[in-house]
Amino acid sequence: MKELKILAVVVFFTLVTYWGVEPYAHSQMHKHVEGEGFKYAEFKVDASKGNAENGKALIAGCVGCHSISSQKMAAPMDAVSAAAAYGVNPPDLSNAAAIYDEKFLVDLMKNPAHALGVEHKFDMAAGKMHPMPPMAGDDQSAADIVAYLKSIAPKLEEVTPKEAYENACGRCHAMRYAKWTQIGTVPKTKPNITTHQDIEKLKFDQKVAEYQGSLAKYMGKLPPDLSIMIRARSEHFLETFVENPQSQLPGTAMPRVGLSEEGYAKVEAYLEEVGDPSKSKREAVGPWVLGFFFIFTILAYLWKQSHWKELH
């Protein structure tokens, strides 16, 4: 019994220390931001009244910059030239209505700098236009375009986590542990067997470098690689940051990407898949190792008792 009392004292002081340096310290070090679960309450326009037919006619205004690969509409420029022109390669719109919030999309077409939360950077009054012009003149035409995008979008289940990541994050953020660059997946190339030089790779690297140069100029710095961001930031930080970057980092150049709650879940799944690949193995092996040590401890206790029972 005395030993259990001593153990209780040791455990108590250990837990107090743990609580102080982990949960409590971290709660004090980071400001608390209450997210709204991707509800985007500030966007008021009801997007559900759109007419897809009208939207189809209006989409011509979008494909001047954006591709819609599912509808065989190619991008007018390659990624490197697009980044040189706009700062970042405009996204393909095939999946847009599947992963982004529809109210966000409506607001984006009316006032991009507002929807993206970058009005501190792009102030129309000061002559600083956002590279995406406000395409829709009124609420109805914006809702119509969204209705069209919804009509061509795949179901959310059909969008893979990887595709969601590439569309929402991947044009700014590389992910080298998944061989992803801002202009696409690193192609498989082979070096020349006698010179050991891989010219195809060098060409690809040059394109990435050019793209990154335009991107860094546009954003102020090169956005970080997200390979293990899932371990570098808390779940709550990532969620609230993606929902509204300004809430966590006021003044950041990172735009709000406007993912819906389900769209973000896809992105998060991909961040975890790449950044924490051992999760399933841990869960599979853990019980066996703990089971081993439970049995080990019981046997050790019996061994101990066999010696100690005759001592007193």
Place this chain on the structure above:
Amino acid sequence: MAHFDKAMPFSNKWMDQRLAVNTLQKVMSTEYWIPKNINFLWAMGMVLAATFGILLISGIFLLMYYVPDADNATAFDSVNYTIMSEVGYGWFWRHIHGVGASLVFLITYIHMFTGIYYGSYKRGRELIWLSGMGLFIAFSAEAFSGYMLPWGQMSYWAGMVITNLFEGATPDILGGALNFPHFVEWLRGDYVPGQAFLGRFFMLHVVLFPLVIMGLIVLHFGTLRIPHVNNQDGEEIDFEESAALWKAGRKKEAKVIPFNPVFLSKDVFVMGVYFILFFYLVFYHFEFAMDPVNFDPADPLKTPAHIYPEWYFLWSYEMLRPFSKNIGLLWFAFAQGILMALPFLDRSPNVAPANRRGLFKYWFWALLIDMIILTVMGKLPPTDATFSAIGYGAAVTFIGLWVVLPFITMMEKPVGGKK
């Protein structure tokens, strides 16, 4: 002259004639006597030895794939990509190594406070305490150098902050006699932490410090031999008399037990309980041992919002932080050294549990609680006025506790007899 009878090669007799294996076994295990009157805290030494073994083995596996290259996040990726994604069970060894590094300090602190509580550092046991403190310092150096290796943001900036400490006092004091800016450059091999820095800390972590630790472990065991292990009542035991009782089969009367198998059987049971905790943490709660900030690659152009050491250094870090630079360095050095002096600052001849020792009883709990407060304040943002005031108070209390120790122990009445 040695005598060699004809014997079957490698039989016990053959081995004994050549290597004295039977004597060795007696001296090292079956007739190495430990007091019977102990509790599970006496198993912490073997728990530490086992944890060191686990760190060594997991470290060897990690060493096969780690690349100490500071350029282009190569070192960072060798840890976070190669070991975590490409090497089979690499994640397992890494999590064991990270959790083990934290737990080895938790158990060390428990081991140290056990020694302080039961007075196991005096009356012949001074060298046990000193060699133990040597191990604490060696483990601290090992932990710090290891923390540099993933070359993340916290590795880089902790390396920057800690090596900066060696610059010493500001140049305006004593005509700059205590200011050594070139020493910092010499330590780093560069003006800032870079390739030279990473290379030498890699060497220290995987070669020099482990060798020092192994040497000190042998010394630490050696220092136990003559004064013997203390017991729960600080009782002076006649080990020879008690050992004779044991050997005569009078186990109930004997106050000692042999290390192997009796003491060891309890150690192994305690280790079992400990390993359940250890592997629970490895599989389900390893994040506490791996700071999120270190999952961003080292970036000399971007200082993290908060820089703090691992939890086991926080109390001494907080001895530095509340003061101005020169005063802070002074108290930081004081905190590093003063625990060493414990056997000489405790002026009481009593070897007894703290709760039987007058004012020392309060001193012990005050020290423990004060060090926990320092630890927690060492991590909290110093920009908060309340936290920095508490940290300042705890630091002054720490100094005060060591100043009063000789006086309260001098006044202490002798504890008569046992119990």
